[in-house]
Amino acid sequence: MARIGILGCDSTTRQMNCVMIGCFGNLRERKGSFTDYPADEPLDLIGIIHCGGCPTAVGADRIWQKVQALMDYGIDALHFTSCLVQLCPFKGAFLETIRKDFPSLTVVEGTHPFHDLEAFKNGVRELVSQRAVTPQRMNDLVFKRIKVTGPGDNEEA
Numbered sequence: 001m002a003r004i005g006i007l008g009c010d011s012t013t014r015q016m017n018c019v020m021i022g023c024f025g026n027l028r029e030r031k032g033s034f035t036d037y038p039a040d041e042p043l044d045l046i047g048i049i050h051c052g053g054c055p056t057a058v059g060a061d062r063i064w065q066k067v068q069a070l071m072d073y074g075i076d077a078l079h080f081t082s083c084l085v086q087l088c089p090f091k092g093a094f095l096e097t098i099r100k101d102f103p104s105l106t107v108v109e110g111t112h113p114f115h116d117l118e119a120f121k122n123g124v125r126e127l128v129s130q131r132a133v134t135p136q137r138m139n140d141l142v143f144k145r146i147k148v149t150g151p152g153d154n155e156e157a
């Protein structure tokens with residue numbers, strides 16, 4: 001049995017509400033980056049950790065305790081989510097610190113099949129900037145132009 005952990009991106013899950021359906025679906029169906037395990041070896045998802053947010057100056061120090069927490073449960077392999085692999089500027093630093101601190105741990109780059117990089121970047125750019133579909137903000141409430149649902153639909157506050 002392969003005991004598997006997943007390291008995901010805080011931005012895509014916490015800010016963009018990704019529920020990791022692609023990661024879990026591919027693990028369940030042994031597709032994407034889960035095809036290399038022997039067919040007769042059951043895959044056991046032990047736990048999921050996230051990077052803790054873009055770490056800037058502290059770099060990979062943010063993740064080692066999280067990886068240690070999974071190691072305490074005896075994982076054999078840690079998969080980086082495909083979004084992390086494709087977009088994260090700290091991926092190399094994460095790899096370096098894991099290889100140094102946990103040399104016995106197998107790191108697999110990816111979970112589900114990779115996206116078309118340019119299209120994926122454009123989509124993420126829109127999710128971050130929200131220029132095409134601008135959400136309502138506190139200023140909409142302050143300036144009494146907020147649109148509401150339910151009783152009084154779309155009346156000004």
Ligand code: SF4
Pocket residue numbers: 008009010011012051052053054055084087088089090091
């Ligand atoms: S450090 Fe990388 S994985 Fe973490 S939130 Fe930033 S981009 Fe995502």
